[in-house]
Amino acid sequence: MKFLKLGKEGLIELSLLLYKNKMKNKKYRSIKFYRYFLLISAMVYFFFAMIFYYSRTIQDPMPIEQRLLTGFIFFGLYILTQLSHCFEERIDRIAYFSAIFVIVQLIYLSYVQGFEFEVSINILLILAIINLIFKGDRLALYTNIILALLLGVALYFTDNPQHSLFSFFVGYLVIAGLTYYISNQNYKTAQVLQASEQRYRTIFNTAPFGILLEDKEGTILEVNKTLCEISGYNKKELEGAKITDNLVASDQFEISKQHIKEVLEGKELEFDTISITKNNEKIYTHIKESPIILPGGEQGILSMQIDITERKKQEEIIKQQRNIIEQLHSTALKFMELESETEVLEMTIEAAHDLLDFEFCNIRFLKNDKLVGKVSSSEVLKPISKNEGIAGKAFREGKSIIIDNFDDFPNLESENKNYKSGMSIPIKNLGVFQAISKEKAAFSSEDLKLAELLISHTASSLERIYAEEEIKYKTFHDKLTGLYNRRFFEEELERLDTNRQLPLSIIMADINGLKKINDTLGHKKGDELLVKTANILKKVIRDEDILARWGGDEYVIVLPKTSNEETKKVIKRIHEKTSETKGDQLTVSLGIGSAIKNTKEQDITKILKQADKVMYKDKSSHRK
Structure with a gap:
């Protein structure tokens, strides 16, 4: 370590x-x-x-x-x-x-x-x-x-x-x-020593691992910032205490004493152990201990520690997965940690090159009836028709293909005449993985099986990422209008409810006559009116403002750092935009109310209710 x-x-x-x-x-x-x-x-x-x-x-x-x-x-x-x-x-x-x-x-x-x-x-x-x-x-x-x-x-x-x-x-x-x-x-x-001490103190405190000095009795003499972060204790709580008082699990006391004895005898130890945090949580730490002579001439111990709890947890996960799925490739575990399509595709190419020993490989995805290059281990890929070459054939037929000699299949030959053999594996309905070689018959059936296993992990990871992105989007967006939904708005409102964002303005808007549209023209037209209203509101707000569909025919806007006068200007722009729809089959008319939080003592929930109350008052005036 x-x-x-x-x-x-x-x-x-x-x-x-x-x-x-x-x-x-x-x-x-x-x-x-x-x-x-x-x-x-x-x-x-x-x-x-x-x-x-x-x-x-x-x-x-x-x-x-x-x-x-x-x-x-x-x-x-x-x-x-x-x-x-x-x-x-x-x-x-x-x-x-x-x-x-x-x-x-x-x-x-x-x-x-x-x-x-x-x-x-x-x-x-x-x-x-x-x-x-x-x-x-x-x-x-x-x-x-x-x-x-x-x-x-x-x-x-x-x-x-x-x-x-x-x-x-x-x-x-x-x-x-x-x-x-x-x-x-x-x-x-003293000044020189102080400057030197300050430089070393910076290194000591910013070291990415915990450092601890203890005497021969196991009393802690000095600790750095990282060790405090690992343990949860502050310096005052640690320095002067015994190592076994706070940092060692009860079942590790005797082992800890034995380690102190061995280090004082001149041995250097490096081991993993269980430590206890201030919150009484057990964590795994990797420790390296060395004997030292303290300034007073007494024996002491220098201990360096790294929190490896997350690593230990991952190791446990790996063990469980190995028991469930035999032959699971280590790359599959790495895929689980990735969060984007690009990362998955790049790691796929890297694994094919490093693990399967494919010198030239690439991935193409379908876009507008063309297979467009996404990643490649060598050259830049030109878009090709989904009906062309070995890649197109594998994608159309939905099955893997190995070509030992492109010369035997003129209609499936590679774009580059230097390549003599290759194989293509479809990535579901997304695209194709392709490996090519300058040698004839470079790929065996075993190579194909290993590559298919790799691509199955790639496809699974991509499906997971796409699903997570879709879930994340749906969780915080309204399906019809594409605006943020009420759940997201409430979380953002709580986040924005700080002194820094004052004055914090809220605008509530309610569509006038939506029920009438639904009853006379049908719910489809009502939905169109909802979307049309959402698009108008999008145009009048700033990038930092939050617009959400509050529910039914209601919309809500939160405007950080916005005064009453500025809020009125926004409302005026909304009315101007809605006025432009007069004469349309679907005329947008809104009841609008607003309220402002100017001081930290004001309850944001009450401000929201106040804006809602003003909105309904405005809506009532439209009915008259």
Whole structure:
């Protein structure tokens, strides 16, 4: 079973990369990380406020009010990120600028105290930490430059410094530059990894088969979209659960455990099994499992799955048919899947060429007393009379013919002088299948029997297709007028009853005087009037409108996206067309009513009844 051109190694690498990045994204720079940063920062301020407040020997370089206020600011931001989605979305920037505020605060305190070493050294320490834990993007670069300028101005205006300000400033620039460089490189690497992960994620999720990663205990670590579609579960329901919790049938538990054991021992397995969907349906899946090493160094399993339920069902059908009909050719099964005449005829020629080894063959169908070429394995066919050649003889007589040598039958010779022998098989009253050869006596009686078996399948398939097309047509069309019938109209009305189609207009029309025509001129004339009315209505509607015979002498039209004014125009055109029939033996006169659905709250059934009511009111006015 081939899963992808990536190959096993590529799939393993892809799955592990996605899982590794997934684990990394959960561990670093998450919303939880930034919340902890804000909370711990607040706790640090409160802690030192208590230390300095209760200690009489250590003097706090920061006023206690300022320290407490800063702590409350950090704690308030922490609370806001818990309560507000807006703050949560921007928590990385909030945390970053809060940290920058700490540096600005330290620069100010250092300036006030003449840049004492014990205070100013904290600027370097905090700056290094902030640069390393936050991403080194352009904002960080500009912020570092502004902080450096701010520090430079503060140092410039400092009186009586406690140590060499120039050395301190140089040290600051070195630390700021070095830590930003490290952070920037990490940020760039993260961006590259993110782009790579996105590309692989697309492949992973759009793979046409299910992919699953599990650990040695059978716990699902990662699944793709296709596997979710196959199983009916979403990612949250699968990831973190045991493989046996949702995906394995109860009678397959022990087999599943044995498979896990074998794969962990280094074996690669490929097998068909029964799985359970979320809807508790049993499906057949083809599975390929390979051992892998997870990012943490532990053993794991890569599982690739394809839903083969339909294939299994088809196999069961084939088995049943083989038991009922011996010698049933595989082509007959393929014919059952075809939906058009062209497909059947093309497959017939293909089967005759590939299975029966007929080099040159064709099919002609009768049209206007000529056998017209439909399909051919070689040359383009010219129409011939049904009275000509071997094909015409087989069609007229309704039986198969083999000619070993066309030279012996001048009146049945082939159109092409290069062909020496051939056979023709009638396809009921439809046409003829013909095989020809450049060699004499190329076809045996066994060849004829096999070809007749093939053509019998062809004829049966064509009859099925024609019958289905006729049934489909009759199911949705009125036999007399050729219009859609009431059943089809009701289904279409339900389909069109959406907001997109508003305003949705309905026109009801009823023939005036049909009963009188039937009584005086006969039902045949009445039927002609029905057909004549249908043809008039066809001419006035658009392609997207639906016209149907509602029943008896009533017709109905649904007009999607049609306003009241536009509906009136349609009704006006109908009256104009019917007026043109005045003077005819069969004059068309209609009672017409309409109604419009403008809002989704309106009931389309009531709209239909409203149009019917208006129609009968109009019909009554004609009687007066």
